[in-house]
Amino acid sequence: MDRAPQAGRFGIVVLMKNWQAIAQAHGLDLSARDLERVAPPLAALEEVFRPLVKQLTPDMEPDLELHLYGEGE
Amino acid sequence: MTIREAAAGLRARRFSSVELATTALARIERHQAGLRAFITVTASQALDQARQADRELAAGIDRGPFHGIPVAVKDLFYTKGVRTTGGSKAYENFVPEINATVVEKLLAGGAVMLGKLNMHEMAYGITSANPHFGPVRNPWNPEHSPGGSSGGSGAAVATQMAFMALGSDTGGSIRIPASFCGTVGLKPTYGRVSRFGVLPLGYSLDHVGPLTRSVRDAALALNAIAGHDPRDPASSRFPLVDFVPDEDCSIRGVRIGYPDTFFFENLHEDVELAVRGAIARAESLGALVEPVRLPDMVALNAVARVVLLAEAAAVAEPFMENRSQFGQDVLALLDQGRLVPAADYVNAQRLRRKMRSEFDEVWKEVDCLIAPATPSPAPRVGDTTIRLGGREEDVRLATTRLVRGVNALGYPALSLPCGLSASGLPVGLQIIGAPFEEALLLRTGAALEDNGVGIPPCPAA
Numbered sequence: 001m002d003r004a005p006q007a008g009r010f011g012i013v014v015l016m017k018n019w020q021a022i023a024q025a026h027g028l029d030l031s032a033r034d035l036e037r038v039a040p041p042l043a044a045l046e047e048v049f050r051p052l053v054k055q056l057t058p059d060m061e062p063d064l065e066l067h068l069y070g071e072g073e
Numbered sequence: 074m075t076i077r078e079a080a081a082g083l084r085a086r087r088f089s090s091v092e093l094a095t096t097a098l099a100r101i102e103r104h105q106a107g108l109r110a111f112i113t114v115t116a117s118q119a120l121d122q123a124r125q126a127d128r129e130l131a132a133g134i135d136r137g138p139f140h141g142i143p144v145a146v147k148d149l150f151y152t153k154g155v156r157t158t159g160g161s162k163a164y165e166n167f168v169p170e171i172n173a174t175v176v177e178k179l180l181a182g183g184a185v186m187l188g189k190l191n192m193h194e195m196a197y198g199i200t201s202a203n204p205h206f207g208p209v210r211n212p213w214n215p216e217h218s219p220g221g222s223s224g225g226s227g228a229a230v231a232t233q234m235a236f237m238a239l240g241s242d243t244g245g246s247i248r249i250p251a252s253f254c255g256t257v258g259l260k261p262t263y264g265r266v267s268r269f270g271v272l273p274l275g276y277s278l279d280h281v282g283p284l285t286r287s288v289r290d291a292a293l294a295l296n297a298i299a300g301h302d303p304r305d306p307a308s309s310r311f312p313l314v315d316f317v318p319d320e321d322c323s324i325r326g327v328r329i330g331y332p333d334t335f336f337f338e339n340l341h342e343d344v345e346l347a348v349r350g351a352i353a354r355a356e357s358l359g360a361l362v363e364p365v366r367l368p369d370m371v372a373l374n375a376v377a378r379v380v381l382l383a384e385a386a387a388v389a390e391p392f393m394e395n396r397s398q399f400g401q402d403v404l405a406l407l408d409q410g411r412l413v414p415a416a417d418y419v420n421a422q423r424l425r426r427k428m429r430s431e432f433d434e435v436w437k438e439v440d441c442l443i444a445p446a447t448p449s450p451a452p453r454v455g456d457t458t459i460r461l462g463g464r465e466e467d468v469r470l471a472t473t474r475l476v477r478g479v480n481a482l483g484y485p486a487l488s489l490p491c492g493l494s495a496s497g498l499p500v501g502l503q504i505i506g507a508p509f510e511e512a513l514l515l516r517t518g519a520a521l522e523d524n525g526v527g528i529p530p531c532p533a534a
Contacts, residue, residue, distance in 0.1 A: 022412050030408065037405035042412060048375040053420045062422035063277075063429070 017046065076142055076236045076290040083130060083141045090130075090141030094123035094185050097143040100234045101187065104533070107215060109207040110228040112148045113156055114188040119143065122185045129183070138293045140183030145235040147223050148189035149196055150176050151270035159272040160192040160203050160222075162398035163389070173270025174305070175239060175281055175298045182297050187235055190225030196241055196274045197385055197403045198222055199249055199472045202454065204400040210454070211253060212533040213498055217451040220253035220472070222246040226284045227254030231531040233286070237294050241271060242280045244381055245476030248488035251284050252501025253451035255490045255528050257518070258284045259291040262508050263483030264309030266295075267302035275384035277307075277422075278377065278480045288489060288518040292316040295511060311509045318512075318519035325359030327517060330439030335370040336475055339462030341449035347492030347500040348445045351526045355443065358520055365439050368431040370478050376428065377481035379413060379421035386410025402469075425481050432482055436507040441517060443504055446488040447472055450498035479505055487514040489521070490528040499528055 019039040023030045030038060074082075082088050098116050105111060126141035146152065149159045151169035158164045172180065180186065191209045193201045201209035201224025209224035211217040212232045219228050223240030227250030230238050240247040242260040251258025259282045266281040273279055283294035295316045302308040331352055337345065356362045389407050396404060435442075448461055448471055458465050479486050485506050492500045506514045521527075 019412065023408070026411055028408065028411055034405070034408060037401065038408045038412065041405075042409050045375060045378055048371060049379055049417070049421070052372050052375065052424055053417070056420060056423055056427075060423045060427055062419050063426035 016043065019043070074233075075287045076138060076285070076293055079142055079236060080138050080140070084135075090123040090126040090185060091120065093141065094119050094143050094187070097187055097234055100232060104212070104232055104234065108210045108212055108228045108232065109191055110209060110225040110232070110234060111145070112158055112160070112189050112191050112206045112225070115155055115186060119185050119187050126183050126185060136181070136183035137297070138182070139179060139297055141185060142183075142236050143185045143187050144179060144237045144239070145187040145190050145226070145229055146176060146239040147192050147226050147241060149192065149241060149272040150239060152176055152186070152189065155189065157189065157272065158206070159196065160194045160206060162205055163195070163392040164272065165205070169270070171270060174267035174302045176270065178298050190223070190229055190238055192225055193222035193246075194400050194403045195385075195389065196222040196243060196246055196272070197406055199245065199469055200454075201225065201250070208454065211451050211498075212531050213255060213451070214496075216453055217498060218253060218454055220250035220447075220451060223250045223284065227251055227256055227258075230254070230256045230284045230286060231534065233530075233534040236286065237290060238284045239298075240282060240284050241274070242282060242480065243274045243278045244377065244480055245473045247280070247282050247284060248446045248476045248486060248501070248503055249472055251488040252446040252490075253499065255499030255501075255531060256284045256286060257288050257291045257490070258282065258488040259295060259511070259515075260479070260486045261295060261299065261511055262309070262311075262485045264307050265311070265485070265509065265511065266298050267300070267305045267308055269302050269304040273388050275381045275388075277384065278381055280480065288487070288515055288522045289317055291487070292318060292515045292519075295515075309509075314512050316512050316515055318516040322516045322520050322523070323359065324355060324517050324520040327360045327441070327513070328439040329355055329360045329362045329517070330365030330435065330442040331362055332367050332442055332444055333364050335367065336444035339448060339464065339466070340445060341461060341494070343492070343494035344445050344447070344449060344500050348443070348502045351491040351502050351521055352443050354521060354524055354526055355517070358524060360517075363439065365435060365442065367435060368428060372424070373428050373478035373481055374474060376421045376424045377477045379417055380425065380481065382406065382410035383413045383418040383421075386413070429482055433507075441504050441506040441510070441513060443502055445475055446501035446503040448475060450494040450496070450500055476503070484508060485511045485514055487518050489518050489526070491521075491526050493528055
């Protein structure tokens with residue numbers, strides 16, 4: 001993680017995900033060793049990312065264009 | 074010798090381009106076994122180009138500052154007829170039929186192409202310990218990492234194998250090797266330099282830029298490669314300027330923000346000392362240095378990671394049937410990316426827009442920021458954790474934590490060496506600016522460089 005997770009930073013409980021089940025649902029059959037490389041970083045990222053998502057309101061649009069300042073073609 | 078000095082020497086006939094290329098090729102041969110900076114060396118082609126450059130200069134044809142100057146490019150830039158691997162097995166037999174736009178521009182400017190530089194596999198990592206083409210080593214101490222993903226670019230410039238090397242930066246991949254190898258590295262604004270003909274890692278995060286021996290050389294390189302390219306859908310039409318700072322450039326009155334939270338937390342003491350020294354030098358030169366509070370950088374890094382995980386997984390999807398062709402670290406990241414839900418990618422892009430509008434407010438208070446490029450000097454090869462500020466951190470996350478967020482914002486950032494650690498390793502700072510303010514960053518960097526901020530040449534050069 002970029003810094004120690006702050007539990008309850010926004011008063012939101014982050015549910016633990018079953019990464020192995022999610023991987024299987026994606027058709028990804030990870031060995032125990034692979035899972036060890038995948039799950040902890042994703043779980044740590046989840047702890048920071050999920051509370052941020054909860055702050056979003058419907059009017060906030062994505063930044064999906066591939067140019068920053070309306071200059072591209 | 075810098076590009077400017079070499080260009081002057083060529084025109085004064087003190088030496089020829091063939092002599093410069095021959096010297097560069099000899100350095101490559103001397104260092105290749107130990108540093109593995111190159112994947113492919115195009116010696117014969119380089120000498121042909123150097124001979125042509127000499128003939129043209131003798132005939133009064135002058136293509137500009139790169140005429141006759143030996144350079145090299147990271148092995149993810151398309152080079153016509155020359156294998157382009159991306160440091161991976163996935164592309165090991167890929168021989169492009171075209172040049173990347175930036176390669177085309179350099180060749181049109183008379184540059185002499187020495188070859189293709191080693192890198193982290195797929196540009197997806199910060200060690201450049203490439204499992205297929207050998208690990209790049211740090212020329213200041215081969216027991217330490219050169220950084221990455223443009224590790225070969227950093228090693229080649231630090232050892233004067235090349236006057237300039239092109240790199241790419243998706244989450245710090247120019248600034249990290251520049252910091253660890255003691256070179257200048259410039260990540261321009263997103264859209265300023267064409268990505269056409271560059272193997273992608275993260276479409277909305279990839280930037281192309283130079284690593285050089287001096288700030289003014291980086292400016293010369295940006296002059297050579299910047300500009301609108303209709304073949305890159307993200308390319309900007311923002312007006313170009315001459316990016317090269319004046320000889321007596323001043324930073325008097327420039328408002329430099331000093332982000333004391335986040336960027337100055339959990340640092341190696343030698344890094345903190347060197348960067349604070351450079352900031353004090355800026356103040357002594359008349360810059361207005363003031364503390365500035367930034368929006369949530371931890372959140373920004375998380376957003377940037379979600380975007381990169383998803384985009385890189387999308388890029389690599391066609392290659393995933395053969396999992397064994399990837400190194401374990403890259404495979405783990407690609408697998409992580411495949412587990413990011415589509416909704417999270419979209420939400421990360423929503424957060425990215427929100428955060429950019431928050432960060433844009435910073436430019437009302439200051440003209441640029443000065444901060445460390447990396448929180449520590451180059452870690453030892455093989456280290457997976459590093460202790461900083463009394464806590465243990467994953468080396469990859471620690472190394473990218475001060476650089477990654479800037480990619481999500483698309484802002485320009487210039488890394489330059491500002492000191493040596495007690496163990497003799499380079500320390501780098503970064504100057505971050507508002508969109509398309511590269512000229513200001515380069516002027517600030519040049520003023521610092523002109524006034525003693527820097528390091529001696531790498532002893533291995």
